Amino acid sequence: MVCSVDHLASAAGIVALDRGGSAADAAIATNAVLAVTAPHMCGMGGDLFALVHHEGAVTALNASGRAGSGADPERLRAEGHDRMPHLNDIRSVPVPGCVDGWIALHERYGRLPLGELLEPAIRLARDGFPASPLLAPGAQIVAAQRGGSDFAGVRAAGDPMRRPGVARALEAIAAEGRKGFYLGEFGQGLLELGAGEYAEADLARPLADWVTPIGVRAFGHEVWSVPPNSQGYLLLLALGIADGLDLPDSPDDPLFAHLLAEASRAAGHDRLKVLHEHAAGLVTAEEIARRRAMVDPAARRLLSPPNADGDTTYLCVVDGEGMGVSLIQSNASGFGSLLFEPRTGINLHNRGIGFSLEPGHPAEYGPGRRPPHTLAPALITRPDGSLRSVVGTMGGDAQPQILLQVITRLLRYGEAPGPAIAAPRWRLASGATGFDTWRAPDETTVELEAEAPWGEGLRERGHTVTAMPYGSTFGHAHLVDVRPDGTLAGAADPRSVIGAAIGR
16 A cells, blocks of 8 residues: 555555555655655755665665755855845755655665656656646746756646656656756755765765664564654654643543644744754653653643744555555745756755754754654554554654654554544644744644634633645545454545545
C-alpha cells in the first residue's frame, strides 16, 4: 500500500511494487513524482527524513542540508537581521538533501534500478501533467519570480504544466547518481546563484546520514521518530505525557482536545532553546514526568507553543514482505525561498529559517551546520517489534500536534485509519510565519467541525479559540496500519483533495 498527497505519485509507487520493488523503491518513485507535481510542497530543492522498518529493526535517515561554506552570521547581523531572512535570500537555502536521501535509501534497501524508479516522474515532467487544485492558486505568483517560467501557463486546476529542466535533472540522477545532480547542471547553477554562499566541496559532500532513531512507549506500543535536528522528539514527549493523563472516554469530549493541547505545549514550550542538530537526551522518563506535571486538567497553563504554517509532503509505504517506509520531504514554506536554480528551474527550499542569529546559540547559522527542522515522520511498532503503522503529516511546526491526535485516536481509542485521519483537529497557532512564532502570543485553533464538541469547553479552560475551515491548514496526514492478520488498512488525508491510498 502507498499513501500520498497526489494520486499520480501513489500510482507510481504501486507500479514499483508491482515490478518487484521494495517499499523503499516505491517511496522513491512516489517522492520523485511529487517533486514534479507538487513543487508547492516539496521537490529536489528541499530536504528529506525517513524511517524504515525492515526485518524487525527500525532505522532512521537524516537527509537534511547543511549551510554552505560562505555562511556568515555576522554579515546578516550587520545588515540588521535578528532572524534568518524568510524569502528571496540565498542564505536561508542550505544545500538541498532530498536527492542524497533517495540515493541512500536506494543503496541500502532498493531492488529495482534507480532509473526505472524515476521514469514515471521523468515522463510527467517532460510530457506534462494537470496542475492540482492546491498548486494552481499560487502558480502566477511564482511565475513572476526569476526562474519560475514553468508556472506561467497555470491559471486554474487542471491546466497542463511541463517542467523540462526538472526532467533533465531526474535523467542526470538516473544516469550518474548523485554526481549527475550535485555536480551537474543543478549543482553548477546553485553555485552561480549562491555567489559565494557555497563551494563545490559543499556539493561534493554527501548529505544523507543513517542515524539512531528515538522512541517512546505509549498506549502499549513503541512510537519512533528521527532525532534532532528533527523536531520529532516533540511528538514523543507529548505522547509520553498523554499516556499518563486521564484521557476521557471519547475524543469528542473537550477534555481530549485540552489535555493533548497542553501535552503539546508542555513538550514544546522551550524548543527554541533546546533544539539543535547535536541535541541529545531530550526524551527520557524523567523529562516526560517533569513535563506531565505542567499539565492542569482544568486550565490552560501559561506556556508558549511551537507553531507556524509550512508546506511539506508526507508519504508512507508498506510492501508485501512487511517493510515499511515513513518518508517526509519539504520546501519549508510553500514554494520555499521563492528562488529557483537558474538552469533547471528547480525551486529551492528555505529550511535555513530554522537557524538562530543569536551569537553562540547551538543552532546559530554557520558553515556546514544543519538548521532545526519541523519535519517529524513517525513509525509505530508492537511490543514484539513487528510493524504496526507508518504515519506522518505536513503542517509546519504543528506536525507533532497533528500526529499526537492521529496516533492517540489510533492507539488509545482504536479508530480505523480513515476516521482517525479525517477527524477534526486543533492546532496551536500564533499567526506568524517561520520559527519567529516563539515571540507571539498563542491561541488554540480548531477546525469548524470541532467547534461544536470542543470550542466552549476549551474556552472554559482558558484557551483563546478560533475556528477555521476544514482543510490544509490542519495538515495532510497519511497512514498505513498493519493489522494483526497482516491486512493493510490505509488512508490519505481528504484535506489533500487529490491524495490517494492505493493497495495491491
